[in-house]
Amino acid sequence: MTLLAANCENDPVDVLVGDWMSEFNMTARAGSKVNGQLDAYEPTFLEALEPSLPAISKYRIKVAVNAGASDTQKLHEVVTEMVKSKGMDLSVAWISGDEVLPQLVEAQKKGESPFKNICTGEKLDDWQFEPIFAQAYLGGLGIARAFEKGADIVICGRVSDASPVIGAAYWWHKWQRSELDKLANAFVAGHLSECSSYSTGGNYTGFKDFECLGWENIGYPIVEIAHSGEVILTKNKGSGGEVSVNTLTSQLLYEIQGPWYFNSDVTAILDNISFDHISGNRVALRGVKGALPPPTTKVGITAKPIYQAEMHWFITGLDVTAKARMMEHQIRTIMAAHIYKFLHLSFQTIGSVPENPSSQNAATVDFRVIAQARRAEDLAPDKFIRPCIDPIMCTYPGATPHLDLRQAFPKEVYEYYVTLLPQSAISHQVHLSSGEVITIPPPPQTRTYPNRQPTQDMTTNSVPLSAFGATVRAPLGTIVHARSGDKGSDCNVGFWVRHQDEYAWLQNLLSMEFIKHLLADEYKGGRIERCEFPRLRAVHFLLKDHLDRGVSCTLTVDFLGKNCAEYLRAREVDVPLRFLARGRL
Structure with missing residues (x-):
């Protein structure tokens, strides 16, 4: 934060956003909140914030973060006192409503929903563990309202990873809830930037290409969002790494579940998403469309520890x-x-x-x-x-x-269970420094989507693999990029290539049956969903319930699902010689 804020005069930034939450943090901080042994917010946020406050105050930079974890009000108090002790005129607000265990328990007693686990299909009544904490994923409009009412720093708990960016753009441009395409673009921009250096080369399978640019400081992504919703992605000046079509494709494919990407404020439709290199480290986001948000939002439930x-x-x-x-x-x-x-x-x-x-x-x-x-x-x-x-x-x-x-x-x-709760059951509120409390209503219009994402066992662009010429056995990763990650016990993995003729080969190679073959002993018979992103030259798979109960309690060493892609890239396939002639990754 200090790096970006202090250089604002030469590399302007209007809002600093930060995502401190993960499913591991959620369970760990929930345990801290329940047993009362430790503060249940993320302390590293304070380490980032304190040295950056002089520049934040000088340049009037807004801040929105979800570092409140399971103790948002307490972190608000700490930040308020920190600002006061430095004699700074900064208003600090906080967001509540993400803690929803009472609503969930009451709805369960009334039989309003079976609260199925969205990864495993298990019903909450059949879960053998005792819930102690539950957090819903909130949207970004509470953040926007706080900024509108004069807040300089907004402290949140479990808002979605992209919500700080959605809230910042909504406030800055004075958008309306009905402007779905604009919201969807801001949502995807938030996804592309929320994982810090992942968009500038972190966890990217082409990492060897920019060793000469500096592995030690690969930079932080910056998103520029126009009133029209158009998005350009870049990075802070003077850093190494890169922002490119490939690094952004890597981050995009990391956490999505298919062509429908859900948020409390909007659904992003990704069928035609693409990236357009403008110049240097500047890449435009294209093709994202908005649709109504679902009537529900995701809830993570933490159980009594084992x-x-x-x-x-x-x-x-x-x-x-x-x-x-x-x-x-x-x-x-x-x-x-x-x-x-x-x-x-x-x-x-x-x-x-x-x-x-x-x-x-x-x-x-x-x-x-x-x-x-x-x-x-x-x-x-x-x-x-x-x-x-x-x-x-x-x-x-x-x-x-x-x-x-x-x-x-x-x-x-801690065991972790992922389900859905109606947004109407959530009391989403903004708490201003003046003491005023503002309620954020749920979306006035929603759409109920099918339980499963669109899926296809194989491509409709059918071409015999023999049409690509002579082949040699080689690891898939010699010419194919890939990225994977976790969502509960689900694992998603996306593959993409650099050239269009390679994509025709990839589409035909990576059928549903062939991905099972690649997984080999790792495939345990679970459901797999497959979709294509033609303008990214990508094929994406969602491996349902693949990760042994999720990050908080898994028995595996790939607890974040990130190495699934690296394992699959190491598997040998028949690679066309003419593609290898272009050079290996």
């Missing part, structure tokens, strides 16, 4: 599978008397040994034992650590445990 412990061994060289099998058998035997008390127990071999390895590290893999239980005492040292370590003298050759045992002691983790 407990988790994990232990690691190193396996080196030959016979990795047999060594892992031996260790698992021995640990299970020792745990047998109390293993029934575990909710989950998993033995995982992470990595593989190449042929003729050139170093011992290259020949070493991680054998991971991870367990979860309802009570901490069920994972006490005599029930978990000792059974994991005791085979050391009688197990596989070279048996070496990790000596840092801190993860082997039980820690709290």
